[in-house]
Structures are given as C-alpha cells and as structure tokens.
Amino acid sequence: MVYWKTMRWTFGIKLGLAIWLGLLANVFVSGIASYRGAIRLIETNQSVQHTYSLLAEFEQADSAISAVETGVRDFLLSGDTGYLDPYRAAVPAAEQSLVKLRSLAARHHEQQEDLRGLAALLEEALALSGKQVASRANRSTLSGDVGKQVALAREKTNRIRELLGRMKKTERTLLFRRQKIAEENAEASIRVVFFGTALALLLGILAGAAIFRNFSNSVATLKRGAELIGAGNLSYRIDTGNNDEFADLAAVLNNMAGQLGRARDELLRQVGLTEAILQSIGDGVAVINEHGEFLIYNHAACRISGIPEGRFPAAISGRYGCILHEDNLCPVPVEEMPLARAASGELVDETIVGIRPPPPDGDNRGIRWVHVTARPLRDGQGALTGAVAVMTDITEQRTAFQELKIRERLLRSVIEAMPVGVCIAGPDGAIGMVNAAGTALWGDHRESSPYGEVKAWHWRTGDPVLAREWVLKRAILNGETILQELIGIQTPGHSRKAVLLSAVPLRDSSGNLSGAIEVGEDITARISIEEELNRANKELEAFSYSVSHDLRAPLRHIDGFSGLLEKYAGSRLDEKARRYLDTISASAREMGKLIDDLLAFSRMGRTELMSTPVSMDRLLRDALDELASETAGRALEWEIGALPPVHGDPAMLRLVLVNLVSNAIKYTRYRAMGRIGVAGYRDGAEAVFRVRDNGVGFDMKYSEKLFGVFQRLHSSKEFEGTGIGLATVRRIIHRHGGRTWAAGTVDEGAAFYFSLPWRNEDSR
Amino acid sequence: MNQLRDILLVEDNPNDVELTMEALGEHNLANKVIVAHDGEDALDFLYRRARFAMRDDRPPAFILLDIKLPKLSGLEVLRAIRSDEKLKCIPVVMLTSSREESDLFHSYQLGVNAYVVKPVAFAAFLDAVKEIGAFWAILNELPPVR
Structure with a gap:
C-alpha cells in the first residue's frame, strides 16, 4: 500500500511499463490462441481415432456375428458338430466385441443408445445361438422348427447388421463433422493470433504516443520556463504537472532561479547600500573608466566640484570648471588631473588642487580647495580599467588656516609691541620666538639657548641662579607657573639688570607640556627708584626720630625751667610775670602736642x-x-x-x-x-x-x-x-x-x- | 642696704640732668646719683674704668638710661649690660623722649625693666621721675650682690 502511495510515476517507469504491457498483451493473446488450437487439435485427433476404432470394432463385431450365425446355421442344419468349430472360435471374439462395445458405449455419447442396443442385440444373438446349439445337440434330430430357428437367427443377425450399418454411417458422419470442426478451430486460432498481435501493436503505439506527448509537453514547459528564467524573471517557477524526471529538472531549475533571485536581491541590496553610503558620505567620490568617462560620482563630488547634480560631465575634461595648481592657480591640463594620472597607473596621494566651478554657478563662488587621493583601477589581469578619486573639501580648513595665520601675525605683532620681553620656548627648551623687548632685555642670547651666556642671581640674596632654577626651565620641565620672580641678570656687554620673570607652561590639546612662555620685565629703573624711596624713607625715619627726640627736649626744658623758676621765684613775681611764665609753659606743651601728632601722622604713612x-x-x-x-x-x-x-x-x-x-x-x-x-x-x-x-x-x-x-x-x-x-x-x-x-x-x-x-x- | 647703693643716670643733656636731679631730689632719696654723660661713660662706671676706676665695686641700685646718647646709644649700653653675667641683673629703666615703636620694641627685646617717656609738661615730668625713684630705690627689692 505504502509502496503505491510513494511510488513515483517517473517517465522511465511509464515507458518501461508501456513496453512491458505491449509485450505481455502480445504473448498472452498468442499463447491463449495457440493453446486453444492445440487443445482442439488433440480433441479432434482423439475423436477421429475413436471413430476409427469404433468402426474397426464394428467390423470385428460384424464378422464375429456372421461367423456365429453361419456356424450355428450349418450345425443346425446338418447337425454336424464339425460346423460348430468356427462357431466356437467366433464366440470369444463376439464376446470380446461385446465387452468393447459396452466400454465404448460408456464413453461414446453420440451413439450411446445405439451401442447399448447393439450390445444387447449381440448378447441376444449369442444367447440364441448358444441355446440353439444346445437344443440341437440334445435332441439330435430336428423337427420342423429347424428352419424356424435358422430364420430367427438370421433375423437377429440381420438386425445386428442393420444396426451396425446404421452406426457405421453415423460414425462416419460424426468423423466428418469433427474434422470439419477441427479445421475451423485451426483457422480461428490463426485469426486470434493475428488479431492479438495487431491489438498489442495498437496498444504499444497508443502508449508510445501518450508517453511522447507527455515527454514533449514537459520538455516544452521546461524550455519555456528556462527561457523565462533566463530572461531574468527569477520569480517564475516551472510546473510540469507531473512527478517525474522533468519535475526533478524543473525543481533544479526552480531552485537555481530561486538562488539566482536571492543572489540578485542580495546584490541589489548591496548595490543599494553602497549607493546610499556613497551618496551620504561627505567626501567626493568619482570613478572613471579607461576612456575617462565617469562611471560613478556622488553628491559630494558634485558639491565639491560646484557642478549641479544633473550636469556632471560625461568624461573628464577641462571644459567644466577648472582644476588649478595649488601654488600658482594655473589650470591643470586634463592629462595631469589626478583622475587622469591615476587612470594611467599612477598613485596620486593627497594632492591639493583648487577647483573653480564652471559658470554660471562658479560666478558667485570662489575657488574651492580640495584634497584629492586617486588610485588606478585594474581588472583581474592587471590591465588598467580606469581610476577612482576621493576628494575632501578643505576650503574651510584652508580659510581657517589663513585666518589662523592672520591671527598669528596679529598675535606676533602684539607680542612684538609689548613692552615686556616675551620668549616662547618649545618642549626642548629651544627658544622659538623673542620679541623686541625680549631682545633688548636679553641681547641676542635668547635666540638659540635659553640662558646661554647670561649670568643671573637672585636679586634679594645675590645667590647665583642655577640652571634648573630658571623659570622657563621650571615651566617646561615641571609645568610650574611662576609669577614675578625677581632676579638680576647680566648679559655680555650689558649692564646689570633687575628682571621680574614669569613663566607659564604651554600644553597641547592632550595636556602634555609643549613648551612655555616667559615674560621678563626690566624693572631696573623701578628697583632703583624703590631703593631710592627706601633710602628716603629711612632718612625720613631718622629725621622723625630726631624730631621726636631732639625737638621735644628743648620744649621740655622750657617748660621744666619755667616750672623751676616759678617754684623758686614765684613768690617774688607779680601777677603779670606769672602769666608770662604760664604762657611759656602752655606754648611749649602745645608744640609738644603738635610734634606728637605730626610724628603719629608720619608714622601712619610708613608703618x-x-x-x-x-x-x-x-x-x-x-x-x-x-x-x-x-x-x-x-x-x-x-x-x-x-x-x-x-x-x-x-x-x-x-x-x-x-x-x-x-x-x-x-x-x-x-x-x-x-x-x-x-x-x-x-x-x-x-x-x-x-x-x-x-x-x-x-x-x-x-x-x-x-x-x-x-x-x-x-x-x-x-x-x-x-x-x-x-x-x-x-x-x-x-x-x-x-x-x-x-x-x-x-x-x-x-x-x-x-x-x-x-x-x-x-x-x- | 639699698640706700647705700648709687643710682646711675645716663643723660647727655645737662638740662635734662638738672631737671631729673631736681625731680629725684624732691624725694630726699639718700642714694647718691652718679651721672654718666654718654654710653661709654656709663660702661666705664659699670666696669670701673677711666674716671670711675677708683670707685667701690657695688653695682648701682638701678640705671636711668636715655636712648639717644653720644658714642654708645642707650640700646647698646643695655645690650652690653644684659650680655654681661655680672651686670645683667641690674634694673634698667629707659627714660627717653622717644615714643618710637622700634625703640620700645628693641628695649623690651633686650630685657629692659621699665620704659618711661619723658612728659613735655614739667609737672608731669616731676611726677614721673619721682615715682620712678620711689619705686626702684625704695619699694623695689634689688637682686642680691654677689
């Protein structure tokens, strides 16, 4: 059951089945016909044989009965027993015939009745002849009825002969008829074989035709499907409607189409992705073939070149815009353009060119500065097939760079104009820049080495400044910020100076020390003024001291001696004189107060x-x-x-x-x-x-x-x-x-x- | 005992000497007042040199010391006294016109026992000197002589 269900009616099976069916039908039909013909022939031969044996038996019986009758009759008539010998010889033959007839009658349907009748008649005849022989022998003489007896016997024999004759005739008719039937049967068999073969042939032809039709339909379906798939309709699926080798082939083709379809979809996706990436990146990308024709260019390429999207040229040429040399702004010949150079096999690395966009778009735009890298393209054999260029618009950077330069110049001018000495040193301590005030301060000794032949000392203590103590070195090496350290310096050929040195470390964007700025202020004049002032203050102090001490003493003495005068001579002085003494005392005290206040005021400014x-x-x-x-x-x-x-x-x-x-x-x-x-x-x-x-x-x-x-x-x-x-x-x-x-x-x-x-x- | 000791007045100005003597005299102090006219004179007295070579070896009861003096200043005299093992215990009272902070500061740094600014008014001056005399010569117990 399962076998039938899972059985695949493949084309081979169908074809084999058709061939086998035809052969089988042919063999079957021929076999049946031959078998039947043979059977009939055998049957016919048997019946003919039978007829012949029957006829022979009839002859046997006829002759035996005739001999019996003749012997009996002669005996009866003669009484001579000699005549009984043939009789006696004929009786076993007759009895044998009787037995045979009876057995034949059992098998022989057509003349069964007649055979039984014949056997009966023969038995009667034998029985009669036996009786007649016996009776004659007993009486020895025969009365009048001998004749009667002979006639009776005769009659019996005749009846037998008559029946035999009729039976012979019937048998011969039967034989003829059977032969006739046998002939007819043979002919029928021949016809059957003929028609059977013809039928088998017809069946074969019909099966072949059906299979051929199936074959050609499937092949046509496959062909059409293959053509459609081949034409690119990868979603088409072939259906032969059968479950055979063509279906397998169709499945293979369908699978192939499916895989092709998926591969094509993937490829399309990749292409889409690549396109999207290409169009969205900020760098311009352009690809040319070996003839200089543009195969690919993205939005950025259009933007950078200043060419509107739809107006990109078909091939590189000098007509659209102008590619300019970075240095002299002269147009670059077509064959020297980066893409052209790359297309001829050169590796063009990081070239900077100017692009002047084509009119009219170029009118309101200045030169765009573009950083280009171009590479040749080669096929599998290494032959040049074109070039690819990647462009970066660096106009802004360039502008910024220019602005930076301007600012740097400004900064330099400012630094140059500053009244303090400014030195800028790199991470190795080498002086990168010194302004005019710096040169004036240090002489020419700051150009190369930081402190070179300059002698320096700590202004307050007079101790020499060690190499590692210089503010610039400390700023560079330790990242220290030093503010206004007062040192004395002496440069060769110059006088001694007092300098207020400050230094600030410089750091790069990642915070690493990248140098330092040193600012030196020549305060020699200021220091000398300060020292002068200090001296003056000291003098003033001494003066004040002297005032407080020496100026008050006489006042005290005035008051003291006025007091003593009053003490010792008061009684002898009149009112007026005493008032004068009081006034002297009061004036002295007032002056003392004035001096005290003035000293306090002076002290206020100095303490x-x-x-x-x-x-x-x-x-x-x-x-x-x-x-x-x-x-x-x-x-x-x-x-x-x-x-x-x-x-x-x-x-x-x-x-x-x-x-x-x-x-x-x-x-x-x-x-x-x-x-x-x-x-x-x-x-x-x-x-x-x-x-x-x-x-x-x-x-x-x-x-x-x-x-x-x-x-x-x-x-x-x-x-x-x-x-x-x-x-x-x-x-x-x-x-x-x-x-x-x-x-x-x-x-x-x-x-x-x-x-x-x-x-x-x-x-x- | 105390009465037996001298008072050393170190003062260069004769007017001030006179006024100070007058003030000290008001108390009828029994102490003899020795006047030194400059710093060196004062040290001569203390070390019994020069004109004081023949004096007895008792130290003064106390010293009234002006700051502004010829030769050696009062502060230098004070420093010499305080740095001498034999003299360092002698009470020293600054009697000066100076109210300068630096003078005050240095005097106390060197271990002065009192600092008195001479008042301009004579009455006040008399009172001040009288009180100094009464305190250091009478009230105060002096360090023992060795």
Missing part, C-alpha cells in the same frame, strides 16, 4: 599695614570708651547702627573712628543737645561708614581742605586742635584702598564718610 577681619562695631565701642573723658558732662544723643565688618588694620581703623567721633563730640560742644550718628552700609564693592553730627558744620566749598594737614576751619580759640586728625583719617583710609569725603552746612552739622573695599569673605 606696615595689617589686613585682618575687623569688626567695626567693636572698634566703635573701643573708640567710645577711649573718648569717655571727652563726653563726660555733655548732653549727647547717640544714634549708632550696625556696622559692616571689613578687612584692614584694626589699630588704624580704630584711630579713624576715634578721630571722627572725637571731632563730632568737639564740634557739637555748643549745642544744647548734641546729636551724633554713626552708621555703615554696603554699597556695591565698598563698605561705607558715616559719622554725622549736628555741630557747627562747615561751608562745602572748604570740604576738600578739611582733609589737609594742619588745615583748620576754626580758630584754636573756638575749637582746640592741631588740624591733623582728618589728614590722618584720609591717609589711613587711602592706605586701605578706600575713599573719604564730607558733607556739611554751616551751623547745621557735618557728615564725614569713609569707604573701604568690600571683600566677599567679609559677608559672613
């Missing part, structure tokens, strides 16, 4: 300024405590606000507050109720303080005079004082980097302001 956080609130409290003796017995109304903290010298700032508040107390002396306000606030980058009073005030036109040394707006009689307090305030505030100013109205009051720089850390 070093501290800078610490200062609570102005606390300083004000201290100042008020200090002024307690001055406020004693006064009617004063205080308005004291919170003061912002500052940075500065607490002792000096305290003196500022003491002076200002003391003034306020002094100048409100004649008010029934003196009002003094102290306030402070922050104003931008400054902390501003104000001491205000409702005292005598001043005329604003003298406001700037107020802060001058020994400048007074009131007589000593009105208000005592040396005129140095506000000058001291201004000096202290100026030294702190602040400002002082005043506002006032005569007889209404005055307000004195000072400000100090605000530092962020002050705002706690």
Whole structure:
C-alpha cells in the first residue's frame, strides 16, 4: 500500500511499463490462441481415432456375428458338430466385441443408445445361438422348427447388421463433422493470433504516443520556463504537472532561479547600500573608466566640484570648471588631473588642487580647495580599467588656516609691541620666538639657548641662579607657573639688570607640556627708584626720630625751667610775670602736642599695614570708651547702627573712628543737645561708614581742605586742635584702598564718610 | 642696704640732668646719683674704668638710661649690660623722649625693666621721675650682690 502511495510515476517507469504491457498483451493473446488450437487439435485427433476404432470394432463385431450365425446355421442344419468349430472360435471374439462395445458405449455419447442396443442385440444373438446349439445337440434330430430357428437367427443377425450399418454411417458422419470442426478451430486460432498481435501493436503505439506527448509537453514547459528564467524573471517557477524526471529538472531549475533571485536581491541590496553610503558620505567620490568617462560620482563630488547634480560631465575634461595648481592657480591640463594620472597607473596621494566651478554657478563662488587621493583601477589581469578619486573639501580648513595665520601675525605683532620681553620656548627648551623687548632685555642670547651666556642671581640674596632654577626651565620641565620672580641678570656687554620673570607652561590639546612662555620685565629703573624711596624713607625715619627726640627736649626744658623758676621765684613775681611764665609753659606743651601728632601722622604713612577681619562695631565701642573723658558732662544723643565688618588694620581703623567721633563730640560742644550718628552700609564693592553730627558744620566749598594737614576751619580759640586728625583719617583710609569725603552746612552739622573695599569673605 | 647703693643716670643733656636731679631730689632719696654723660661713660662706671676706676665695686641700685646718647646709644649700653653675667641683673629703666615703636620694641627685646617717656609738661615730668625713684630705690627689692 505504502509502496503505491510513494511510488513515483517517473517517465522511465511509464515507458518501461508501456513496453512491458505491449509485450505481455502480445504473448498472452498468442499463447491463449495457440493453446486453444492445440487443445482442439488433440480433441479432434482423439475423436477421429475413436471413430476409427469404433468402426474397426464394428467390423470385428460384424464378422464375429456372421461367423456365429453361419456356424450355428450349418450345425443346425446338418447337425454336424464339425460346423460348430468356427462357431466356437467366433464366440470369444463376439464376446470380446461385446465387452468393447459396452466400454465404448460408456464413453461414446453420440451413439450411446445405439451401442447399448447393439450390445444387447449381440448378447441376444449369442444367447440364441448358444441355446440353439444346445437344443440341437440334445435332441439330435430336428423337427420342423429347424428352419424356424435358422430364420430367427438370421433375423437377429440381420438386425445386428442393420444396426451396425446404421452406426457405421453415423460414425462416419460424426468423423466428418469433427474434422470439419477441427479445421475451423485451426483457422480461428490463426485469426486470434493475428488479431492479438495487431491489438498489442495498437496498444504499444497508443502508449508510445501518450508517453511522447507527455515527454514533449514537459520538455516544452521546461524550455519555456528556462527561457523565462533566463530572461531574468527569477520569480517564475516551472510546473510540469507531473512527478517525474522533468519535475526533478524543473525543481533544479526552480531552485537555481530561486538562488539566482536571492543572489540578485542580495546584490541589489548591496548595490543599494553602497549607493546610499556613497551618496551620504561627505567626501567626493568619482570613478572613471579607461576612456575617462565617469562611471560613478556622488553628491559630494558634485558639491565639491560646484557642478549641479544633473550636469556632471560625461568624461573628464577641462571644459567644466577648472582644476588649478595649488601654488600658482594655473589650470591643470586634463592629462595631469589626478583622475587622469591615476587612470594611467599612477598613485596620486593627497594632492591639493583648487577647483573653480564652471559658470554660471562658479560666478558667485570662489575657488574651492580640495584634497584629492586617486588610485588606478585594474581588472583581474592587471590591465588598467580606469581610476577612482576621493576628494575632501578643505576650503574651510584652508580659510581657517589663513585666518589662523592672520591671527598669528596679529598675535606676533602684539607680542612684538609689548613692552615686556616675551620668549616662547618649545618642549626642548629651544627658544622659538623673542620679541623686541625680549631682545633688548636679553641681547641676542635668547635666540638659540635659553640662558646661554647670561649670568643671573637672585636679586634679594645675590645667590647665583642655577640652571634648573630658571623659570622657563621650571615651566617646561615641571609645568610650574611662576609669577614675578625677581632676579638680576647680566648679559655680555650689558649692564646689570633687575628682571621680574614669569613663566607659564604651554600644553597641547592632550595636556602634555609643549613648551612655555616667559615674560621678563626690566624693572631696573623701578628697583632703583624703590631703593631710592627706601633710602628716603629711612632718612625720613631718622629725621622723625630726631624730631621726636631732639625737638621735644628743648620744649621740655622750657617748660621744666619755667616750672623751676616759678617754684623758686614765684613768690617774688607779680601777677603779670606769672602769666608770662604760664604762657611759656602752655606754648611749649602745645608744640609738644603738635610734634606728637605730626610724628603719629608720619608714622601712619610708613608703618606696615595689617589686613585682618575687623569688626567695626567693636572698634566703635573701643573708640567710645577711649573718648569717655571727652563726653563726660555733655548732653549727647547717640544714634549708632550696625556696622559692616571689613578687612584692614584694626589699630588704624580704630584711630579713624576715634578721630571722627572725637571731632563730632568737639564740634557739637555748643549745642544744647548734641546729636551724633554713626552708621555703615554696603554699597556695591565698598563698605561705607558715616559719622554725622549736628555741630557747627562747615561751608562745602572748604570740604576738600578739611582733609589737609594742619588745615583748620576754626580758630584754636573756638575749637582746640592741631588740624591733623582728618589728614590722618584720609591717609589711613587711602592706605586701605578706600575713599573719604564730607558733607556739611554751616551751623547745621557735618557728615564725614569713609569707604573701604568690600571683600566677599567679609559677608559672613 | 639699698640706700647705700648709687643710682646711675645716663643723660647727655645737662638740662635734662638738672631737671631729673631736681625731680629725684624732691624725694630726699639718700642714694647718691652718679651721672654718666654718654654710653661709654656709663660702661666705664659699670666696669670701673677711666674716671670711675677708683670707685667701690657695688653695682648701682638701678640705671636711668636715655636712648639717644653720644658714642654708645642707650640700646647698646643695655645690650652690653644684659650680655654681661655680672651686670645683667641690674634694673634698667629707659627714660627717653622717644615714643618710637622700634625703640620700645628693641628695649623690651633686650630685657629692659621699665620704659618711661619723658612728659613735655614739667609737672608731669616731676611726677614721673619721682615715682620712678620711689619705686626702684625704695619699694623695689634689688637682686642680691654677689
């Protein structure tokens, strides 16, 4: 069952089956016909044989009965027993015939009745003859009935003979008929064989035709399918409608078409991908064949060449735009263009050319600068088949580079114009650039080696500067940033100079040290001025010292001896003389005070300024405590606000507050109720303080005079004082980097302001 | 004991000598006041040299020392005293016109016992010297003599 189901009706099977079927049919038909003919022949021969044996038997029986009858008759008639001999000889033959007849009758259907009848008759005849013989022999004489007996026997024999004759005749007829049938059968067999062969031949022809039709259909289908597939219709599938070798062949073709289709799809995808990549990259790509005709060019190639997308030339030529030499801007001949050179086998590496786009597009565009790399293309045998070029638009870089150059020139000019010596060194310490001031500072010794023949020493200590201590070296080697190191230098043929050297390391984009910039400022003049100033200050100090010591001594003596005079001669002096002595003492003391104030003021400008956080609130409290003796017995109304903290010298700032508040107390002396306000606030980058009073005030036109040394707006009689307090305030505030100013109205009051720089850390 | 010791006044200005002597006299101090007119004179007294070669070897009760002096300054005299094992314990009081910070600073650095600025006003000067005398000559216990 399974076999049938899975059985493939291949063409070979069909063909073989058809051939075998034809042969089998032929053999079968012929065989049947021959067999049947042979059977018939045998049957016919048997029946003929039978007929002949039957006829022979009939003859036998006839002769036997005749002999019996004759013997009996002769005996009967003669009584002579001699006649009985033939009889007796004939009886076994007759009995034998009888047995044969009976057996024949059993098999012989046509004359069965007649044969039985014949056998019966023969038996009767024998029985009669036996009886007649016996009776005759017993009576020995025969009465009248001998004749009767002979006639009876005769009659019996005749009847037998008659039946025999009829039977012979019938048998002969039968034989004839059988022979006839045998002949007919033989003819029929011949016909059957003939027709059978013809039929087999016909079947064969029919099967062949059917198979041929199948074959040619399949071949035609295959041919058509193969043609369609061959023509590129790779999605076509051949269907022969059968499950045979042609179907196999079709499947192979279909599979091939499928694979081809997939390969073609993959190829198309790859081509699409390549195209997409080619069109999307920023670099221009152009490919030419061996005739210089463009095979491929992408958007970027069009953009870089300045040629609109659709107008790209078919082949390289000088007509479209112009390729220019980088150096002289002359047009490059076609055969020297990078693609042409590559097409002739040259490797064109990183050439820079200018492209002037073709008019009209080129009118509004300048030259594009393009970086080109071109390579020859070769086939499998190595023969040149064209060239490929990759172009990068470097116009922007070039422009940027030019701008960079301009900026560099600008920077160089700036550096060149700078009044300080600038040296730029590379990572190896070699000086790359020195400006004019640098050359003036160092002489020509900075061109090659950093410090060459220059002698250097630390200005303050006089110790020589070791090679590794030079600021430029430290910046290059250690990445140090050095600010304003004071050294002395002496270059060959030049005088000694004091130089403030600074150096900053230079780093590349990855942070590695790539050199350093050194800035040197010749401060020899400044140093000498400073030294001069220091000397002057020292002298001033000595002078002040001398003043404080030597100038006060005589004053003290004046007062001292006036006192002694009064002590020893007071009783002898009149009122007037005593007043003179008092005046001498008072003048001496006043001068002593003046000297003290002046010394304090002088000291204020020279003593070093501290800078610490200062609570102005606390300083004000201290100042008020200090002024307690001055406020004693006064009617004063205080308005004291919170003061912002500052940075500065607490002792000096305290003196500022003491002076200002003391003034306020002094100048409100004649008010029934003196009002003094102290306030402070922050104003931008400054902390501003104000001491205000409702005292005598001043005329604003003298406001700037107020802060001058020994400048007074009131007589000593009105208000005592040396005129140095506000000058001291201004000096202290100026030294702190602040400002002082005043506002006032005569007889209404005055307000004195000072400000100090605000530092962020002050705002706690 | 103390009364037996001298007071050394180192002062170059005769006016100041006179005024100072006057002030010291007000207390009727029994101590003899020796006046040295410059720094070297002062050291001569302390080391019993030159004109003081014949004096007894007792050290002074205390020294009133001006700063601005001919030859050796008061600070140099102070340094010499403080660096001498035998003299270093002698009380030294600076009596000077100078209010200069540097003078104050150096004096104390060198181990001065007191620093008094001569007041300009005579009355104040008298009071100051009187108090110095009373304190150092009477109230204060001096280091033992060895």
